[in-house]
Amino acid sequence: MRCSALVLATLLLGCRMSELDAPIGIVMRDLSDQDAENLVESARCWNLELGTQFVVGPDEQQVEAFYDKFTCSHGAAAQVQAGWPMRIAICPQEYWVTDQEPFRVLSHELGHVANIIGHPDNSLAVMRSGGYPFTPMFTEVDRQMFADANPGFAGVDRCDGVVRRAVRPGTNATIGHCVCDREEPLDLDQSISIVLGGYPETYVSRFQAALDCTNLRYGTQLVLDDSASTPQRAYVRPPGTDSCDGARKRLQEHGTVYVCSPASNGSTLFPYVAIGEVLGIWLSGNWITDDPELAKLGRAPIGCTDIVRDEVTGVCMCQQ
């Protein structure tokens, strides 16, 4: 059933705004590129976790997103109103009276488009303010409210582990991001590009040396590269730039890996830990323990096995 009544009437009558068994087209009217991308990413996260079918562009049922100053006067960053089409009215950001991220705001509003009414007590729920990066994006109460609002809906192509990230790489920290976290072995016979961000130059040079040593010993093709679009890429950031609260964490979506790893304490061996996070194993820079770890990935020392490492620079030389 499609409702053309007011939101208030919707609340009072229990009328559902959307039929989730069919696609819901998102039509963006004059949104900035940044807000449009945040909305698309928010929709992707709902599709991943709950199996909704938000699509970009017109469809039989659709929601229109646009800027609306009237919404600002209520003290809201955005709101959803029922009708045909449904509408997401977004207060232009210059009028936002509280410090909020567009991705969180728009993720929240899509929950209302998906028939969720009201807000839970849990402030980490998407239907409140949302949680921390590198933690599950949707909380149990989000899932429960969604199930209550859409009884019998099973969803398609759902991912059990949608994890929130602070920003999508390459977007200058303006677009939110979520990842369907699934561990899959990387192909060590293929190149793996590693993009470092937010580390001091001294750490980058030690990281480069550790990559070179790893490639020398195991014949891998780990490269520091922030431009090539290789199928296998790893984004490595320190906690401050990705808000992952200081702990090392790893997420993987197909061939793309996201690692949150603290900067070096000055040791030339420290970058090996981050490289291990990229590969999904525990590395220390000690070949005696690292060889068995690489063996888990089916990779024996196929390059140089007699390596001497400069303990100051971390640079390796092959003695053979």
Add this chain to the structure above:
Amino acid sequence: MRCSAVVLAIALTSSASSAEPAGEPNRVVVDGAQELGVVSSTHSMLTVSYARRLWQQRLYAEARLGSGYAYDLLETVGLGVLEVRLGAGVVLRRDRRVEVRIGWRVGDTYLHGSLNEQPFGLHTFAIQLAPTVAVRLASSWRLRITPVAPTLYWNQTYAGSMGLEAGVEYAL
């Protein structure tokens, strides 16, 4: 539509022999209102209006000008409000002491001020239902109360409020 017809019928058939003093076609009103926001900000308003009686004082038309303050319940928003309304209605009951009226008002609500230190101004269309009871206090003075005045606002999105008005009315 059917309700409107009934209201009009009641008005037109209401006692023509009522004890309303003849010749008070013009009224000046000052009233205060508290409009609780429903999917909108809450308004506190002070309004001055001029009303003219028509057709043997069975109908009326009015023009209203109000000023006030809009805020949300979390007090993150504070905006000035200017309201301009034109209204019309019927007098349902008239006697020497009490009048009961119901009317519609339409007009513009202008919200102005600043949000997040940015200049803000916005016109919204408003339509309001105003059932009013007026009680005579003295020969030319009445106390008037509109206990429930629902208003619907529109500018791309809709919003609503539920108002309570109280004021005094002077017959010219």
